[in-house]
Amino acid sequence: MQELATENPGLYRNFIRIMEELFNEIVEHVTPYIKKTLTFWRRPIEPGLRVAITPCYLATGESYRSLSYQFCVAANTICSIVPEICRAIAAAYGDEVMQVPSTPEEWKEVARVVDAEYKFLYVDVGAIGSESDGGVFAKTQLGKMLDRHEAKLPAPERSPNETEDKPPVDYFFTGEDAFALKKYMMKPHPARWLTKPECIYNY
Incomplete structure (x- = not known):
């Protein structure tokens, strides 16, 4: 993804559906909500990869199986990643970007x-x-x-x-x-x- 962002920002945006700067900002904002603990038994999927999967799914409607080939992440893992990242984005940005007037x-x-x-x-x-x-x-x-x-x-x-x-x-x-x-x-x-x-x- 980093290579794609450097060599062809247009293709990067077409693939991730957002520009690199916004993507990096989202990763930074949601990481505290989604950070996993590294254990002896498993290495967690890094926040950037989990965030990248989500806009691709939301924007294209591709199946979890199709996305699993693109991102090399199991389909049954992606099905838990997408709602987790959606909840994290809502928690991180909800009060900042979306406020219903109350007065x-x-x-x-x-x-x-x-x-x-x-x-x-x-x-x-x-x-x-x-x-x-x-x-x-x-x-x-x-x-x-x-x-x-x-x-x-x-x-x-x-x-x-x-x-x-x-x-x-x-x-x-x-x-x-x-x-x-x-x-x-x-x-x-x-x-x-x-x-x-x-x-x-x-x-």
């Missing part, structure tokens, strides 16, 4: 910088694949907090360009058509036979 002021800050750059503030993993997005969201901790009015969203305010005679507007999330229309969740009109105002609204 009205923090939600307002999100509203001021919201964009389409796919920045994650909340992730929920483990739902059944056939369940709808709206159904999955409703069962998450965040979805339940919003339904119970416990998420501490800011009080309604007028939009920046609205005049005094306009009523204040609730803070809300936007979701696709699979989500239920609620006070805190706006969604587009269904995409069939739309009127011009409905098209403008969706846009």
Whole structure:
């Protein structure tokens, strides 16, 4: 891997799915969570190798058996490595890179910088694949907090360009058509036979 990183960074990124600098940072951050004890009976697989296997599996969906040939690690060992590294990454980076706002002021800050750059503030993993997005969201901790009015969203305010005679507007999330229309969740009109105002609204 070191030779590949030195001679062809593009191929290195294509193989590991992340650049060398980020890979090294991840290894450094998660090593305290995954370090194994060297014993007389076995030599543990080094943290860098265990970390390298995980993004390859997550990004490609290759089987454990296929990855076992690429990394020279037994498939039954890889099946325990991947969840272990995922848990370590979540433990090492969770509070740093992914924080759900917990006060009205923090939600307002999100509203001021919201964009389409796919920045994650909340992730929920483990739902059944056939369940709808709206159904999955409703069962998450965040979805339940919003339904119970416990998420501490800011009080309604007028939009920046609205005049005094306009009523204040609730803070809300936007979701696709699979989500239920609620006070805190706006969604587009269904995409069939739309009127011009409905098209403008969706846009």
